[in-house]
Amino acid sequence: MDLVERMFGGRRVRVVDMRGLPVEGGLERMPYSMRVLLENVARSVALGRMEGEVVARVGAWRRHVGSEVPYFPARVLMQDFTGVPAVVDLAAMRDAVAGKGGDPSRVTPQIPVDLVVDHSVQLDFWARRDALDRNVEKEYERNGERYRLLKWAGRSMANFxxxxxxxxxxxxxxxxxxxxxxxEEVRDGMVLWYPDSLVGTDSHTTMVNGLGVIGWGVGGIEAEAVMLGEAYVMPLPEVVGVRLVGRMPEGVTATDVVLTLTHLLRKKGVVGKFVEYFGPALSQLSVPDRVTIANMAPEYGATMGFFPADERTVDFLRMTGREEAAARAEAYLKEAGLWYGSSVEPEYSEVVELDLSTVEPTLAGPYRPQDRLSRQDVPVRIGEECRRLGAEGEGRVVELGGERMLVPHGAVAIASITSCTNTSNPAVMVGAGLVAKRAVERGMRVPRWVKTSLAPGSRVVVDYLERAGLLGALEELGFSVAAFGCATCIGNSGPLPEALERAADEGLLLTSVGSGNRNFEARIHQKVRFNILASPIYVIVYALAGTVMKDLTREPVGKDRDGRDVFLDELLPSGKEIARLVEEVVVGDDFRTRYAHIFEGDERWQRLEGGEGLLFSWDEASTYIKKPPFFELEGLPDRIERARVLGFFGDSVTTDHISPAGAIPKDYPAGRYLQQLGVRPEEFNSYGSRRGNHEVMMRGTFANIRLKNRLTPDAPGGYTLLFPERTQSFIYDAAMEYGRRGVPLVVLAGREYGTGSSRDWAAKGTRLLGVRAVLAQSFERIHRSNLVGMGVLPLCFPEGKSANELGLTGEEEITIEVGTLTPRKRCLVRAERDGREVVRFEAEAQVFSQVEVAFLTSGGLLSYVLGKMRNSKP
Structure with a gap:
């Protein structure tokens, strides 16, 4: 199979001849996302990276769903929470290569890698005009060590x-x-054109699917392998088509659509599948609307939420200053059959339809993004939870700003416009600004107990809000720009007033309302019990209300300066008003200006020193960066014998439960460890910021304060029972004691184990605690892959059976007969209690390829790649 020559604008370019490839049913009936994957494998064959039979397999994808396909993404995207540990791993790998007499420079990215430092800024300061500068200053104080590591990587590694x-x-x-x-790539004197593609170390990498680019989140360890030239081996997925029809009614935004879709598609079941949008309503969705919907693919469980490229895609490229890319995309995609056309409907595995005219203003919560709420539902649902949790009285009297006031249960303690989900969309940002403007004109104020913040995902947001004359109104309500980063959505919401935190400890049930994409328990703030997802428009509205216990469809939001009631419809702008203003204030020059020097950074970054040389200089005294022990781990044994259960969990245990990103409690193992090293609690920073230190992260594994272990039902948090003594202890302490005794460990869980962020430390920490297998009813895609990459065997209970139904209590000793592992092998599991067998059953290994088998038997993906590197010629 060869690349063919085509002329584009007078230039000779080599491309894959898409129309000449073997496609069952013809190319025009193939889903667009699968066409892009087909081009990827066909080009890889032409370049000698894989065997030609893969092309035929993808061309007949519907008959080969589940079979393995090597995918070579064009680039990798990283953020600093996952990027720092990945760089630490690569630095350790360089040491390992050098220690064997090899050339450490071989450990360097083979494809372009962009790492964006966006996860570390914390909202210590808010509702003041210098909040941004002071938060960034604090960010550098806390994270200087980590940032110096990144500067070293940028200097010493090619393509980084x-x-x-x-x-x-x-x-x-x-x-x-x-x-x-x-x-466009020049290779061996040839100019190649091909579709952009990537993997990212953040699950919301799927946001770029809204621009017609394939890509999804992977674990950091998988990303490292891809960076070093390995293929990402994936099972060929089903493709679920979502036909969009109708028109969004007045007052409905892309946020409402995506929260509706998240509920719909979670219920449908699309985990591990491609979702592709098509239909007559596609043309009315702007690229910002599309990326809002694509962003939340992890929340509805899909690998991707793909929008094929069309005129709107090209217009967006031009508007954001990418003229050459726009011309190249339009010319190539039309010629290659990758340009969206509505005349022929592709053949999908199945089709789901959403009539946009049926969508209403939508929120989600209080614990999961798929739990859809109408505005009327919010006070009802939170009221039910308050009663379930035994809320006493109306609330608590709290002194704030020298004034004593009753803060009610359900009070909005955090109102944050943050995260990639919505701040990428000018329509909802301008809409929020218009709500703020009307509220300020009426003299409305946000109650003292509400911590307000605005953390845009791009500096361009500030440009158009200022041009629209809306930034001042937002600042007047306390929504001054506090950061350009993930902030509240990742758990970096910062402190609440001490009096409010004490009241929470005494039983006050608080709520956050955020425009992010995740609302898992204790993720946003450990003192905040309920978390509601909403558009930026409703973040402003609920901040003004000060509580979620109002039905805003009939009750007033608040009162104006004259004491008159202000109702929701008096604050909400019309869709036409928003659209007209967006067209006026969002201009291409802002994007060109802001991105012209994006890699240079501010004065703080430029002053920061970074290391030199091919090998990183480890600082033994560092509490942020330590050389990890991953290359010392043993491969999976033939038999996991008489293992103890470290944790017995229920359904929907998230990666935030397994490896929290937020605050480090001072009385938990990680906090005790840091204090022993002389780190004061106020200097702890967060779990996320300390991912370069395995000692902290091991101690933080299964340390979410809301985690529920059935072995210790009366002690939520990171606790378990140590057997055979039945002594209650921290999970970390028990794991270390089991390790001293030579006892292997397993974890038992329910459905959807590992939902949420693509958090490789949820797998790394699990492995370092001594866990060799996780038995669950089902696994989320990324976490399953991460477990395999760390040498932990994921196993599914027999179809329709749970640990409870099999009679397991967590008190057993469990033996797993692995033998010669093969993809999807059924392994015999025997459980003994008090020396007597209580149950035996077969559990299916969630291992999907021979490459994954090799990862497990090698002791993990990193050891596998290192072994290949040692055995290959430079």
Whole structure:
């Protein structure tokens, strides 16, 4: 199979002849996302990276769903929470290569890698005009060690670029600047054109799917392998088509659509599948609307939420200053059969339809993004939870700003416009600004107990809000710009007033309302019990209300300066008003100006020193960066014998439960460890910021304060029972004791184990605690892959059976007969209690390829790649 020569604008370019490839039913009936994957494998064959039979397999994808396909993404996108540990791993790998007499420079990215520092800024200061500057200053104080590591990587590794702090969110920078839709590469004297593609170390990498680019989140360890030239081996997925019809009614935004879709598609079941949008309503969705919907693919469980490229895609590229990319995309995609056309409907595995005219203003919560709420539902649902949790009285009397006031249960403690989900969309941002303007004109104020913040994903947001004359009104209500980063959505919401935190400890049930994409328990703030997802418009509205216990469809939001009631319809702008203003204030020159020097950073970044040389200089005294022990781990044994259960969990245990990103409690193992090293609690920073230190992260594994272990039902948090003594202890302490005794460990869980962020430390920490297998009813895609990559065997209970139904209590000793592992092998599991067998059953290994088998038997993906490197010629 060869590349063919085509003429584009007078230039000779080599491309894959898409129309000449073997496709069952013809190319025009193939889903667009699968066409892009087909081009990827066909080009890889032409370049000698894989065997030609893969092309025929993808061309007949419907008959080969589940079979393995090697995918070579064009680039990798990273953020600093996952990027720092990945760089630490690569630095350790360089040491390992050098220690064997090899050339450490071989450990360097083989494809372009962009790392955006966006996850570390915390909202210590808010509702003041200097909040941004003071938060960034604090960010550098806390994270200087980590940032110096990144500067070292940028200097010593080829193909590795760092976007410094205070620039925006990685996904919005990707959509507005990095993504090309069609890439140009010069290889062996040939000019190649091909579709842009990537993997990212953040689950919301899917945001770029709204621009017609394939890509999704992977674990950091998988990303490292891809960076080093390995294929990403994936099972060929089903493709679920979502036909969009109708027109969004007045007052409905893309946020409402995506929260509706998240509920609909979670219920349908699309985990591990491609979702592709098509239909007559596609043309009315702007690229910002599309990326809002694509962003939340992890929340509805899909690998991707793909929008094929069309005129709107090209117009967006031009508007954001990518003229060459726009011309290249339009010319190539039309010629290659990758340009969206509505005349022929592709054949999908199945089709789901959503009539946009049926969508209403929608929120989600209080614990999961798929739990859809109408405005009327919010007070009812939170009221039910307050009663379930035994809320006493109306609330608590709290002194704030020298004034004593009753803060009610359900009070909005945090109202934050943040995250890649919505701040990428000018319509909802301008809409929020218009709500703020009307509220300020009426003299409305936000109650003292509400912590307000605005953390855009791009500096361009401030440009158009200022041009629209809306930034001042937002600042008047306390929504001054506090950061350009993930902030509240990742758990970096910062402290609440001490009096409010004490009241929470005494039983006050608080709520956050945020425009992010995740609302899992204790993610936003450990003292905040309920978390509601909403558009920026409703973040402003609920901040003004001060509580979620109002039915805003009939009750007033609040009172104006004259004491008169102000109702929702008096604050909400019309869709036409928003659209007219967006057209006026969002201009291409802002994007060109903001991105012209994106890699240079501010004065703080430029002053920061970074290391030199091919090998990183480890500092033994560092509490942020330590050389990890991953290359010392043993491969999976033939038999996991008489293992103890470290944790017995229920359904929907998230990666935030397994490896929290937020605050480090001082009385938990990680906090005790840091204090022993002389780190004061106020200097702890967060779990996320300390991912370069395995000692902290091991102690933080299964340390979410809301985690529920059935072995310790009366002690939520990171606790378990140590057997055979039945002594209650921290999970970390028990794991270390089991390790001293030579006892292997397993974890038992229910459905959807590992939902949420693509958090490789949820797998790394699990492995370092001594867990060799996780038995669950089902796994989320990324976490399953991460477990395999760390040498932990994921097993599914027999179809329709749970641990409870099999009679397991967590008190058993469990033996797993692995033998010679093969993909999807059924392994015999025997459980004994008090020396007597209580149950035996077969559990299916969630291992999907021979490459994954090799990862497990090698002790993990990193050891596998290192072994290949040692055995290959330079």
């Amino acid at each position: 670029k760092v976007v410094p702090p205070n620039s925006g969110i990685c996904h919005q920078i990707n959509v507005e600047y990095l993504a090309q839709v069609v890439r």
